[in-house]
Amino acid sequence: MLTIEKYAAIDIGSNAIRLLVANVIEQENSPTLFRKNELIRVPIRLGEDVFTKGAISEKNTQRMLDAMQAFRLLMNAHQVKYYRACATSAMREAINGDAVVKMVKEKTSIEIEIIDGKEEAAIIAATDLHSIIQKSRVYLYVDVGGGSTECTLYDQGKVKTSRSFKIGTVRILNHLVTESAWKRMLRWITDETSSYSKITVIGSGGNINKIMKMSGRKSSKSLSYIHLLNFHEKLNNLSYDDRVIKLGLNPDRADVIIPALQIYLRTMKWSGAEQIIVPSIGLSDGIIKSLYKSK
Incomplete structure (x- = not known):
């Protein structure tokens, strides 16, 4: 007996709003399958309003309403059962x-x-990482968004601890991340990881997924700290226009990708990680999984 239902996740982030539609496939005596059907991303960048002025502007409120109306129509067209x-x-x-x-x-x-x-952080932890996480290894899961970064430590295949930091790409672009905020993240990472001899970082978020794609390597493969460092230097030596024209980056990605790299590089350095695994999952995937479990 095969049962297929459509689930949807809407992730309203600081840099973009996303709609993920997924097929949830149940089979007798087999694990449930989650297959992405459609992903729509709208770069409204709500964080630029909020982090600088404290409120969402009328213009971006209308853009958000337009996006949500479109998402509602798409969910109806897909016959989404749960969202x-x-x-x-x-x-x-x-x-x-x-x-x-x-x-x-x-x-x-x-x-x-x-x-x-x-x-x-809990929703992100609900993503299916069993194919990546090995019980014999320790991982620091780092999800970088526009307004915050969520860090989760995995030991023995289970979540040991997690924390959210007000450090994100849009905040950094607008010079709103203080030195004390960086120090809080540094202290937490070093305190939680110092007792382990080896840490591997798992990275999620649109920017690290783009970096992985540009590297030419398959998803779930790893990138070295040196690779990220060299790529960061390469991007820094290019103007915003060159990042759009020569590298083919979307305009809303060409600026935030540099501060995203800064966050990943710092978390790797502070935890002593030499490699970062990029499984191409994020909050939207976690929403689908947690929604399914709740049903």
């Missing part, structure tokens, strides 16, 4: 975040949950 919409750093810090959530529900009937950093 979950989660808003992260920008929405939880916006003084008009609750008002925007109410407006979206009235206009589109989509209910948005504004989740805290702990819940965000």
Whole structure:
């Protein structure tokens, strides 16, 4: 007996809003399969409003409403059975975040949950990493977003501890990450990883996925610290225009990719990791998995 249902995840981040539609396939006496059907990304960059002015602007509120109306129509067309919409750093810090959530529900009937950093890290931890994580090794899972970075330590194949930091690509671009914020992350990583002789970083987020794709290596393969360091230097030596024209980066990716690299490089250096694995999963995947488990 084969059962196929469509699930959807809406990830309202600080840099972009995403809709992931996935087929959830159940078979008798076999593991449930999760297969991506469609992924739509809209680079609204809510964080640029919130982190500099404290609120989402009227312009971006309308753009968000337009995106949500489109997502509702797409979910209807796909005949999605279950969905979950989660808003992260920008929405939880916006003084008009609750008002925007109410407006979206009235206009589109989509209910948005504004989740805290702990819940965000828990959802990300729900992603299926069993094919990557080995019980004999220790991993630091680093998910870099526009407004925050979630770090989760895995030991013996299980989550040992996790923490969210207000360090993200959009914040860095707008010079809103203080030295004390970096020091808090440094202290947490060194305190949690210093007792281990070897750490491997697992990286997630749109930027590290793009870097992996540009490297020509397959997903779930690893990149070395030296590779990231050299790539960071290469990007720094190119202007924004050259990153768009010569490297073919999207305009909304060409600026945030450099601060993303800074975060990954620092977490690798502080944990002593020489390699970063990129499995091409993120919050949207975690939303689908956690939604399925709840049903």
